[in-house]
Amino acid sequence: MNVVVCVKQIPDPAAPAALDPGTHNLVRSGKLILDDSDAYGVEMALQLADAAGGGEVTLVSMAPNGETSGLRTALAMGAAKAILVSDDSLAGSDALSTAKVLAAAIRRAEPDLVIAATESTDGYTGTTPVQVAELLGLPSVTFAKKVEVDGQTVKVERQTEAGYDEVTSPLPAVVTVTAGVVEPRYPSFKGIMAAKSKPVDTLTAADLGLDGSQVGAGGARQQIISVVEAEARSAGEVVVDEGDAHERVIQFLEQLKIL
Amino acid sequence: MSIETIWVLAEVADGKPITTSLELITQARSLAGTVEAVAWGPGTADVAGTLGEHGVTTVHDVGDIGDALPGVPVASAVAAAVAAGKGPDAILFPATYDGRDIAGRLSAKLDRPVLTNVVGLSADDGGLVSQHAIFGGTQVVTARFTGEGPGIFVVRAKSFAAEPSGGAAAAVVPLAVDDTGATNTAVVVARHVEERSGPKLDEADVVVSGGRGLGEKDSYAMIEELAGLLKGAPGASRAIVDAGWVPYAYQVGQTGKTVKPTVYLACGISGATQHLVGMKNAKNIIAINKDQDAPIFTVADLGIVGDVHKVVPKLIEALKARG
Ligand SMILES: Cc1cc2nc3c(=O)[nH]c(=O)nc-3n(C[C@H](O)[C@H](O)[C@H](O)COP(=O)(O)OP(=O)(O)OC[C@H]3O[C@@H](n4cnc5c(N)ncnc54)[C@H](O)[C@@H]3O)c2cc1C
Ligand SMILES: Nc1ncnc2c1ncn2[C@@H]1O[C@H](COP(=O)(O)O)[C@@H](O)[C@H]1O
Helix, strand or coil: CCEEEECCEEECCCCCCCECCCCCCECCCCCEEECHHHHHHHHHHHHHHHHCCCCCEEEEEECHHHCCHHHHHHHHHCCCEEEEECCHHHCCCCHHHHHHHHHHHHHHHCCCEEEEECCCCCCCCCCHHHHHHHHHCCCEEEEEEEEEEECCEEEEEEECCCEEEEEEEECCEEEEECCCCCCCCCCCHHHHHHHCCCCEEEECCHHHCCCCCCCHHHHCCEEEEEEEECCCCCCCEEEECCCCHHHHHHHHHHHCCCC | CCCCEEEEECCEECCEECHHHHHHHHHHHCCCCEEEEEECCCCHHHHHHHHHHCCCCEEEECCCCCCECCHHHHHHHHHHHHHCCCCCCEEEEECCHHHHHHHHHHHHHHCCCEEEEEEEEEEECCEEEEEEEECCCCEEEEEEECCCCCEEEEECCCCCCCCCCCCCCCEEEECCCCCCHHHHCCEEEEEEECCCCCCCCCCCCEEEEECHHHCCHHHHHHHHHHHHHCCCEEEECHHHHHCCCCCHHHEECCCCECCCCCEEEEECCCCCHHHHHHHCCCCEEEEEECCCCCHHHHCCCEEEECCHHHHHHHHHHHHHHHC
16 A cells, blocks of 8 residues: 655744745745654555555655755655655745645655644644545545554544544545554664665656646735734742642632632 | 625534524624525534524525535535635634535535635635634734635634524525535444533533643542533643543644633643644633643643642632532
8 A cells, every 4th residue: 555645844943034035935044854744644555555465655845945854754754755745836825835846756656644733832823634535535534533544545543622523435535634643663774774775756846737826925815914922821929839829729710609 | 805695604504503603603694695695414404593683684594415424525516606706705714623524525625725824714805804813823824815706714613602682583594415426425324422511612602622741640539530620621732632631622722723712721831832822812721720820821821830739639629528
């Protein structure tokens, strides 16, 4: 079974984030890393391919400046190869443009299953994978907290408001996974060495038959009008517990007429 | 561009429109002359009254979709209406599991982008604009759509207050589903309801949340007990959801629920920006954390620097003693 995993390469979330004052795009200079949310998808894909008795895991990523650091991390975990779409014309892509690029790249890999995260750490629009599914004409199951493949059927436990649904879908399909579905492995030393020589196929938007009116800032049909500071909330009273702080909590709740 | 008609996705749960849909309908009233709803499922006629009371004149009813997930059929039906020139100027979706699926599908079908994580909506000379909280809610971005076609907005819960306007029951008209081909082949084979007693997390007046500071899964029991004594709902940080201590439905924050209770009590939660966006609009915040420099104290009205394993059990005892 061949699985494609969409992996986003993002600025380190621990570093302070900023918007470019001119374009209002997220500043994406500096080294990018594998989005933690996608590490779950990579692990899931590796386990499913393994359980199916073989097949390859291919990574698909769209990133600026030919960035591969995040892809190398996922290759070191065990993915076989990667398709990277990188092109200056893609800067400023919205989620739908991103989905068009990813869908075109995924088509090349002819997967049985496509896995993505429910939402990315930096953009968190949470719609890209479903848009990809629609563009590819595939069914999708989002918010998976458990995934199994049985022959040509994927079985998913899908998170719901009330609990979860058991959902089945014929393959090929797109599945998005929540954090915690599986425990991502740490790349081994051997894995890291092997990753260096694994193939990364780098393509431009034009290679995929997409032109500038469809993707990137040229294709964006949404616009940022302003960015302002939000109203801040200020700190209140602080009590160091000397064994009776719970009494202050009770008092506070009484004042609010909760008690 | 003037906004004449807005459609709102009216999601139905337990026989009622969900609160977030009613919040969106309420806000839509102040933005457009006509507010209509899109609903699916066998019970649309039963919610036409509540929807009408909130200002909806017409419910476009996709009808019973059987065991299908709503993403494909509902988006197909709306896309067909738009293609036939019967669509609205904007469509508002609650940021729920199904709302996001439908919005994403619709966006690709109409070749229109989608604006997500909306926390405010207003109108100016150029049409609708949306507000988005970024960087942990420290900055607010205002955005709009350009180009032809309806704006697709996915809005977070609690962005507006739901208020009835006293309208008559909405008219229910069918909205036909186009051919959906292979996309509509995922089916629900079983539904599981995880029992949760007390009020719902996003509607409770008191929310008591626990984080990694609880140390171990078993300690979460005291959060549930405290929430129960305060007639509130238990919540959680993502750290303990990811660790598998509690289900995802308990998560408060950027990728979880937005809550606005009268009191939010954070126990052993550091206050990462992604947690704060989900709870910092609570009317009152109490935090218990052993680290006096924990960021949660920057938003707490009452901060207790102490050990949750000492403070929370005493709080529970004191509340029990009051009977
Ligand atoms: C894209 C993205 C989305 C995210 N979405 C969310 C989200 O929706 N919700 C969310 O919560 N997080 C979210 N996070 C994660 C967030 O960044 C934090 O990692 C998480 O909130 C930390 O949870 P915590 O406060 O329980 O754990 P920690 O940060 O580990 O904090 C534990 C706290 O407990 C205190 N403590 C320890 N022992 C005790 C004790 N005995 N008594 C009292 N205090 C004690 C410590 O001082 C510390 O402050 C997201 C992250 C990303 C990248
Ligand atoms: N540029 C990208 N490259 C690869 N995958 C992506 C990209 N953008 C989004 N995705 C995938 O889609 C998921 C949801 O992204 P988002 O819609 O930005 O929240 C991510 O977690 C990835 O799995």
